[in-house]
Amino acid sequence: MADRAVDTDRRSRATVPGSRRGVLVTLCVTVTVGYGVLYYAFTVLAPAISEDTGWSHTAVVAAFSVGSIVGGVGGVPVGRVIQAHGPRTVMTLGSLLGTAAVAVVALAPTYPVFVAGWVLAGVASTGLFYPPAFATLTEWFGERRVQAITTVTLVAGFASTIFAPLTSALDGAVGWRRTYLLLGLVVLATLPAHALGLRHSWTGATRPADAARSAAGSRTSADRQILTGRPFVMLTAAGTLTALAMYASLVNLVPLLTSRGLSTSLAAWALGIGGAGQVAGRLAYPALSRRLAPTTRAAAVIGLLAATLAALAVIPGPASLLVGVAVLSGAARGLFTLVGATLVTDHWGPERYAALSGVYNAPVSVAAALAPALGAGLAAAFNGYGALFLVLAGLAAAAAALAVRSAQPASRRSISVPDAATAPGTACSVAVMLRSPHPGCGRET
Numbered sequence: 001m002a003d004r005a006v007d008t009d010r011r012s013r014a015t016v017p018g019s020r021r022g023v024l025v026t027l028c029v030t031v032t033v034g035y036g037v038l039y040y041a042f043t044v045l046a047p048a049i050s051e052d053t054g055w056s057h058t059a060v061v062a063a064f065s066v067g068s069i070v071g072g073v074g075g076v077p078v079g080r081v082i083q084a085h086g087p088r089t090v091m092t093l094g095s096l097l098g099t100a101a102v103a104v105v106a107l108a109p110t111y112p113v114f115v116a117g118w119v120l121a122g123v124a125s126t127g128l129f130y131p132p133a134f135a136t137l138t139e140w141f142g143e144r145r146v147q148a149i150t151t152v153t154l155v156a157g158f159a160s161t162i163f164a165p166l167t168s169a170l171d172g173a174v175g176w177r178r179t180y181l182l183l184g185l186v187v188l189a190t191l192p193a194h195a196l197g198l199r200h201s202w203t204g205a206t207r208p209a210d211a212a213r214s215a216a217g218s219r220t221s222a223d224r225q226i227l228t229g230r231p232f233v234m235l236t237a238a239g240t241l242t243a244l245a246m247y248a249s250l251v252n253l254v255p256l257l258t259s260r261g262l263s264t265s266l267a268a269w270a271l272g273i274g275g276a277g278q279v280a281g282r283l284a285y286p287a288l289s290r291r292l293a294p295t296t297r298a299a300a301v302i303g304l305l306a307a308t309l310a311a312l313a314v315i316p317g318p319a320s321l322l323v324g325v326a327v328l329s330g331a332a333r334g335l336f337t338l339v340g341a342t343l344v345t346d347h348w349g350p351e352r353y354a355a356l357s358g359v360y361n362a363p364v365s366v367a368a369a370l371a372p373a374l375g376a377g378l379a380a381a382f383n384g385y386g387a388l389f390l391v392l393a394g395l396a397a398a399a400a401a402l403a404v405r406s407a408q409p410a411s412r413r414s415i416s417v418p419d420a421a422t423a424p425g426t427a428c429s430v431a432v433m434l435r436s437p438h439p440g441c442g443r444e445t
Contacts, residue, residue: 018325019200023140024148026197027133028155034128034161035156037100037183040120043160044167048176055111063115065369069354070122071129072365078126079135079358086202087136088194094127095191099184106180128190130156131361134341135354140200145350146286149341153282157334160275203351212322226348227359234406235298235347236360239340241399242302244365245331248375249309250274253326256312256385262319270323277330284331284337294346298339301402305332306396313389340364 042064050057079258080088101124105116126132130153137148163183170179253274257267288297308329315321344356379388 020141022197023136023200024151026193027136027152030095030128030193031130031133031152031156032159032162033186033190034094034098034125035159036166037102037187038125038128040160040163041167041180041183043139044164045171045176045179048171052176053111055113055114060114061110061272061372063118065373066115067120067122067125068369069366070119070139070269070370071125072122072362073124074123074367075131075358075361077358079131079354079356079361082135082358083352083354086139086198086200087132088198091127091132091136091194091198092191094124095194098124098128099188099191100124102180102184102187106177106184111289119298128187130337130341131357132354135357138345138353139202145340145345146289146342150282150285150338153334153337153341154279157275157279157282176433223352223355226352226356227349231347231406232356232360234402235343236363238298238399238402239343239360240304240363240367241395241402242305242336243364244306244371244374245309245396245399246336247368247371248378249312249329249389249392250333252374252375252379252385252388253312256377256389257322257326259385260317260319260322262322266319266323267302270326273323274326274330274333277327278334278337281331281334282338285335288335289342290339295403295407297399298343300331301335301339302396302400302403304395305329305336306400309334309389309396313386313393357362 046057046060046064049055049061053060078090097120100119101121104120105114108114108117133152134149137152138145141148167179167183170182174182250271253271254264254267257270258264262270292300310324311325312322312329315325340360344350344353344360348356375388375392378391379385382388382391
């Protein structure tokens with residue numbers, strides 16, 4: 001059985017022997033464009049949109065948040081499609097829908113049409129953001145998936161660095177509507193990149209129809225056992241709470257720092273340097289993944305985030321210390337992105353990555369979409385940002401505790417998951433446990 005798992009992993013690597021680098025380059029570029037146009041451009045253009053249309057800033061941000069929620073929830077069925085058929089069609093359609101969505105937003109004559117554009121953008125994001133790219137790299141890069149995923153997150157981490165100033169310059173020159181139309185052409189350029197760069201064989205898509213149906217039934221049952229099991233539920237809850245704390249703190253970091261006496265310019269620089277901390281955290285992740293078991297790794301990273309948020313809540317100064325803690329908090333955010341990207345593989349193996357990660361990412365994405373509004377509401381309720389960051393630190397600490405408690409004794413149960421390397425109906429038994437890895441299929445959790 002261990003030999004079968006090794007053979008499956010080798011076959012995944014063999015699907016792209018000479019063009020693995022091409023796949024990686026393709027995804028580095030297209031994911032960067034996806035986040036740059038569908039996410040970061042909005043953060044620059046939102047004030048101009050509100051001023052030009054007369055819609056309130058709250059209403060403009062709400063439309064964007066609705067799209068983000070749609071993207072998070074839509075990731076569940078899209079993950080299943082990728083699991084069965086591969087990423088090429090999904091990501092190519094994502095490019096097409098992303099182009100159309102940006103055009104609808106740019107040309108929207110009324111607020112309902114504007115909201116519809118962002119709903120369409122949310123659907124497009126299920127094919128342009130991290131989750132489909134991570135599923136692709138997990139399948140095609142085998143044992144080198146962590147390095148590949150890290151590379152994509154490092155490159156895409158510069159999406160704001162590239163697209164924020166570009167968007168600002170275009171807005172100043174041609175206005176927000178024409179800016180979005182021009183950026184839509186950039187999204188359109190990712191369509192041939194996906195169509196031509198992701199043409200490799202996919203395990204689920206290469207089976208005979210009868211074999212695929214037989215395997216699908218067994219895997220649906222196995223997926224249900226995993227999705228309702230204690231480890232998955234608790235890790236998903238941990239990820240959701242962490243996303244709330246992470247994104248609410250990110251949006252409210254500048255107001256917190258200015259309330260401590262920093263100038264708006266210095267606070268903005270601290271936020272930007274925190275982005276460099278994210279890159280540093282991601283660079284450190286491969287070494288961390290080799291040294292710590294997955295559950296310990298997740299709890300440590302979330303615990304680091306909780307500690308930095310608590311420190312920001314109570315430290316009055318000086319400015320250099322606050323900036324240093326902000327950078328450390330950025331490193332925790334960067335690490336957590338990769339914790340989420342590798343969580344499914346680390347605990348249940350790569351065979352069902354796309355389907356399971358789609359379910360995991362849904363509430364996490366919804367939490368990320370709601371976090372800015374939640375943070376603003378809590379800051380107003382507590383009449384201060386220090387109290388807000390203490391609450392967010394508490395949420396992160398609770399998430400770390402959930403990650404620790406997600407451990408399940410080896411004797412509890414095992415789950416039957418079909419092995420992609422075997423004939424229809426054959427399955428390998430994967431024990432869901434904390435301390436002892438099952439040979440061949442699972443990973444130590």
